[in-house]
Amino acid sequence: MSTPTALLLRAQEKRRSTRTRSLKAWYRNPSLIAGLIVVGALVLMAVLAPVIAPFDPVKQDLQNSLLAPGGAHWLGTDKYGRDVLSRLIWGAQVDLRIGFMAVLIPFVSGSVIGALAGYFGGWFDSIVMQIVDIFFAFPFYVMVIVLVFVLGAGEVSIYLAISAISWVAYAKIVRGEVLVVKKQDYIVAARLGGMSHGRVIARHIGPNVMSQAIIYAMSDIVLDIMAIVTLGYLGLGVAPPTAEWGSMILDGQEFITTQWQQATIPGLVIVVTSLGLSWIGDGLSDLLSPERRK
Amino acid sequence: MLHRLSFIPGRLLRAVPVVLGVTIVVFLMVHLLPGDPAVAILGDKGTPQRIAALREQLGLNQPLWLQYFSFLGRLLHGDLGNSLVNQRPVSEVLFQAMPVTLALLLFALVMAMLISIPLAGIAATRPNGARDLGVRIFTLLGQGMPQFWVGIMLILLVSVNLRLFPVGGYGLADSDHLYYLFLPALTLAISMSPTIIRSLRASTIASLGSDYVATARSKGSGGSGLFIHHVLRNAAIPTISVIGVNLGYLVGGSIVIERVFAIPGLGSLMLTAIFARDFTTIQSVALFIALFVIVVGILTDVIYTLLDPRVNFSSKERA
Amino acid sequence: MTTPVPLLSVNNLSLGVGRSGQQPTVIVEDVSFTVAKGGRFGIVGESGSGKSLTLRAIASLLPAGIDTFSGSVAYEGRDLLSMPPTARRKLMGPEIAMVFQEPMTALNPVVRVGDQIAEGPRRHLGLSRAAAMALAIEMMAKTGIPDPAKRARAFPHELSGGLRQRIMIAMALSCGPKLLLCDEPTTALDVTVQHQVLRLLEQLCDDFGAALIFVTHDLAVVNQTCDNLAVMYAGHIVESGRVKDVFRDPRHPYTRGLLDSAPDFDQPDRALVPIHGFPPNLADRPSGCAFAPRCAHAQSGCLVASPALVSLAPGRSVACVESDSIFAGVPV
Numbered sequence: 001m002s003t004p005t006a007l008l009l010r011a012q013e014k015r016r017s018t019r020t021r022s023l024k025a026w027y028r029n030p031s032l033i034a035g036l037i038v039v040g041a042l043v044l045m046a047v048l049a050p051v052i053a054p055f056d057p058v059k060q061d062l063q064n065s066l067l068a069p070g071g072a073h074w075l076g077t078d079k080y081g082r083d084v085l086s087r088l089i090w091g092a093q094v095d096l097r098i099g100f101m102a103v104l105i106p107f108v109s110g111s112v113i114g115a116l117a118g119y120f121g122g123w124f125d126s127i128v129m130q131i132v133d134i135f136f137a138f139p140f141y142v143m144v145i146v147l148v149f150v151l152g153a154g155e156v157s158i159y160l161a162i163s164a165i166s167w168v169a170y171a172k173i174v175r176g177e178v179l180v181v182k183k184q185d186y187i188v189a190a191r192l193g194g195m196s197h198g199r200v201i202a203r204h205i206g207p208n209v210m211s212q213a214i215i216y217a218m219s220d221i222v223l224d225i226m227a228i229v230t231l232g233y234l235g236l237g238v239a240p241p242t243a244e245w246g247s248m249i250l251d252g253q254e255f256i257t258t259q260w261q262q263a264t265i266p267g268l269v270i271v272v273t274s275l276g277l278s279w280i281g282d283g284l285s286d287l288l289s290p291e292r293r294k
Numbered sequence: 295m296l297h298r299l300s301f302i303p304g305r306l307l308r309a310v311p312v313v314l315g316v317t318i319v320v321f322l323m324v325h326l327l328p329g330d331p332a333v334a335i336l337g338d339k340g341t342p343q344r345i346a347a348l349r350e351q352l353g354l355n356q357p358l359w360l361q362y363f364s365f366l367g368r369l370l371h372g373d374l375g376n377s378l379v380n381q382r383p384v385s386e387v388l389f390q391a392m393p394v395t396l397a398l399l400l401f402a403l404v405m406a407m408l409i410s411i412p413l414a415g416i417a418a419t420r421p422n423g424a425r426d427l428g429v430r431i432f433t434l435l436g437q438g439m440p441q442f443w444v445g446i447m448l449i450l451l452v453s454v455n456l457r458l459f460p461v462g463g464y465g466l467a468d469s470d471h472l473y474y475l476f477l478p479a480l481t482l483a484i485s486m487s488p489t490i491i492r493s494l495r496a497s498t499i500a501s502l503g504s505d506y507v508a509t510a511r512s513k514g515s516g517g518s519g520l521f522i523h524h525v526l527r528n529a530a531i532p533t534i535s536v537i538g539v540n541l542g543y544l545v546g547g548s549i550v551i552e553r554v555f556a557i558p559g560l561g562s563l564m565l566t567a568i569f570a571r572d573f574t575t576i577q578s579v580a581l582f583i584a585l586f587v588i589v590v591g592i593l594t595d596v597i598y599t600l601l602d603p604r605v606n607f608s609s610k611e612r613a
Numbered sequence: 614m615t616t617p618v619p620l621l622s623v624n625n626l627s628l629g630v631g632r633s634g635q636q637p638t639v640i641v642e643d644v645s646f647t648v649a650k651g652g653r654f655g656i657v658g659e660s661g662s663g664k665s666l667t668l669r670a671i672a673s674l675l676p677a678g679i680d681t682f683s684g685s686v687a688y689e690g691r692d693l694l695s696m697p698p699t700a701r702r703k704l705m706g707p708e709i710a711m712v713f714q715e716p717m718t719a720l721n722p723v724v725r726v727g728d729q730i731a732e733g734p735r736r737h738l739g740l741s742r743a744a745a746m747a748l749a750i751e752m753m754a755k756t757g758i759p760d761p762a763k764r765a766r767a768f769p770h771e772l773s774g775g776l777r778q779r780i781m782i783a784m785a786l787s788c789g790p791k792l793l794l795c796d797e798p799t800t801a802l803d804v805t806v807q808h809q810v811l812r813l814l815e816q817l818c819d820d821f822g823a824a825l826i827f828v829t830h831d832l833a834v835v836n837q838t839c840d841n842l843a844v845m846y847a848g849h850i851v852e853s854g855r856v857k858d859v860f861r862d863p864r865h866p867y868t869r870g871l872l873d874s875a876p877d878f879d880q881p882d883r884a885l886v887p888i889h890g891f892p893p894n895l896a897d898r899p900s901g902c903a904f905a906p907r908c909a910h911a912q913s914g915c916l917v918a919s920p921a922l923v924s925l926a927p928g929r930s931v932a933c934v935e936s937d938s939i940f941a942g943v944p945v
Contacts, residue, residue, distance in 0.1 A: 130311055130312070130315065131315070133312045133315070134312055134315030134316055134319060135319075136542070136587075137312060137316050137542075137584040137585075137587045137588050138316075138319070138542075138580065138583070138584050138587070139542040139543060139545045139546030139549075139583060139587065140542075140543065140546050141546030141547065141549055141550060142545070142546050142549060142564075142579075142580055142583050142584075143580075145549070145564070145565075145568065146323060146568075146576060146580050147326075149568050149576065150323055150324075150326045150327055151326065222437070222438070226440050226441075229440050229443075230440060230441070230442060230550055233440075233442050233550070234550065234553060234565060235569075236568070246440070249440075249442070249443055249446065253446055256446065256449065256450055256454060257454055260450055260454075263443070263446050263447075263450070264447065264450070267439065267440060267443035267446070267447065270438070270439070270440055270443065271435065271438045271439050272438075273438075274437065274438035274439075275434060275435075275438050278434060278437065278438065502677075503676070503677070504718060505713055505715055505718040505719040506718065506719055506720055506721040506722070508669075508674045508711075508713065508719070509711070509713060509719045509720065509721070509781075509784075510721065510732075511672075511673075511674055511702075511705065512672050512674060512705055512706075512709075512710060512711035512713075512785075512794075513705060513706045513710075513732055513733040513736070513784065513788075514702040514703060514704070514705035514706040514707075514733065514736060514737060515702070515732065515736070516698065516699075516702045523724075523732075524721055524724075527721075527723050527724070528721065528722065528723055531723070601723065602722075602723060603722070603723060603768040603770070603771075604722055604723075604768070604770050
């Protein structure tokens, strides 16, 4: 009964049935729905910023600086008289764009490196894991701050800095998954059946190990958005006067005693964003790996 | 007991390539600067003479591998170079700032424990109950809030409105430090505790349902004695590694938090150096923090071994 | 003749999962039995028959989510179920103790076994640390653990399965209980070790004058160890009585099936007859006798009403309406 083909067929059968079951259940997954609604609304806000923002986010109006919320400026104005609500809406463009984009390079490069290391093992694996250990010694913020400094301010530097350090997590996750999967009967069967390494990785290992990487990517987006607003707060992020949530908090901190909402509101928006993303992450982990949930 | 710690020399040996790798990364940082590092560091202050002088100071005229080995040689002698801003040895400044950051981290760690253990315990006694839900909301919010923003909010609520703690600074006398570090440590603890709570909650639930807890109950054990002696002792073990891994995160966070509260630790040192383009200081702080994280990793393994008699690192490679 | 108050009497105990807004699932229903002082009572059944849950209810160790629907568990006349938890905890150890099935998981992996044995005596007997440890070592010696003083400093994973189960027994008996609850204490052990541990349990219960409730799926073990037994099926007691009576003359087709499917060393050539089918899904219990779908003798009447446990003779009961016709002519 254990001919390679039989094993393969059995395993594929099993996989197909899990997949259809998950797809059927996605709309009954409250945390996924809630997350999609929240994040969808934020993305919509970012995309429609030119239409819905009542004012120009960078236009200074020193006559009307530090207005309290109310009137034409629903959330008041900052020290340069810029409309806080408009900056908040435009800020979504910057923070969400960088947050989503920054995940792409590490997701792809880390997953590929991790998959190769786990699949082939040997000296390649040893070297990769050694590099992973070295990178893990540098705390995320330390590395990002130093790299952004080294590479010079700007969006591209932020992408590169984040990519340079966060591929490590994907490599570790995917490698661990591959180590488990490659021992499964159907992989052994596929190899015995004469499939090439490339096809085995692409057809059988890839789809089975990526779910953990995708789930992690959701929390990684949160991490990246945190890094971007932190850089903004430290004055190392996107150059002013571009509206960005972290730098808005920095601007607001100066007036914390008189205009507390200036530092508070951008923070609340960040909290909502990360809540939405973690809900999507929770929902995805329900969908993609139900057997891991208690 | 002692023979179980015999893994330490081997563990230290395995850290050697990592440490070397870290020094290489730190060394190469300067060469990531676009163009001539000396020009990049000096920026618009770069006169030809100053550039030449800096090239000499950084040893940039030598081949790369020679530069690295002289860098490593100086490191071994504890020479981290001189600050590019005031020419003082970086090691001096570093060792002034280090105790401040260590105190902050330790304080934050203790506070994170004080928050996490009771909350995880409450959540685990009735999973999916109302209190578990409350704890879950706390962990969700704790993970979703930017650290620096938590700090600012605490300043707003506790310092500005309630006037309980200072808005920032480190205090002058030794006795003041704890008072001044309270809010920054609390900030770090709030952002670190969700991870600890998640791990501890899961392991506490597992421990509460375990046979050995049933055995303890069958011996008439109950209440806090049961929780501390049987449940927590087992539940803490997986959490130790989680904390070890997250201490790195905590160090990263402390850099930002020191900025928020104007605390003269490694983070402030590093950020000041960044804005002053003081590259040797930046390098040294990054190197020091990475070495700290490596040491914490080793300590985590030691504590893990001491807590869990089943683990034997000397005979078994860790996954 | 006045019957003395039994050591333990379980009366009409029903356990189950009661989800709000849903039909509760009854796992153990209307179970009653008594255990005399120094008596040895066996509860036999397949996994899922409710035997272990019944035992855990006595020790108040029901898993989370399982509730007691009705009934009482009286220990020396006092109802354990209505007792406040602190009062109950005082009984657990010096009065009632328990030996678990899996000695690997039932011992705390991070505490030295000596300390685990000493914990009870320190709490209940008020012994000092040193005195409790001395008692622990003495108990370990009594359970036949070689070099007990040294082994007391070992962690559970450093001992073999047989030694670990001896540690469990030493722990359970350390406060001199009058009732020892054993949940399949030999199932996880090698066959040769099983026998040793059983003999040890018997001998120590004699020495300490402790009564025994022995839960197992293994009829041979009950035959060897107990004087009375109850056979459980799908949460009900289907037959009970003295061990030798039930073994000689089973009155329930299920008991009969169990005996036919187990090897008998006195008749090694007899063919083993398995019981076909599976126990019912408790959440969707069929009306009528739970065993009827698997019973070769089932009549249409068996599918209508759940048979009551009726007394055949003093101390002998069976829950089968067809019992008389199936086992006709054989006097009780």
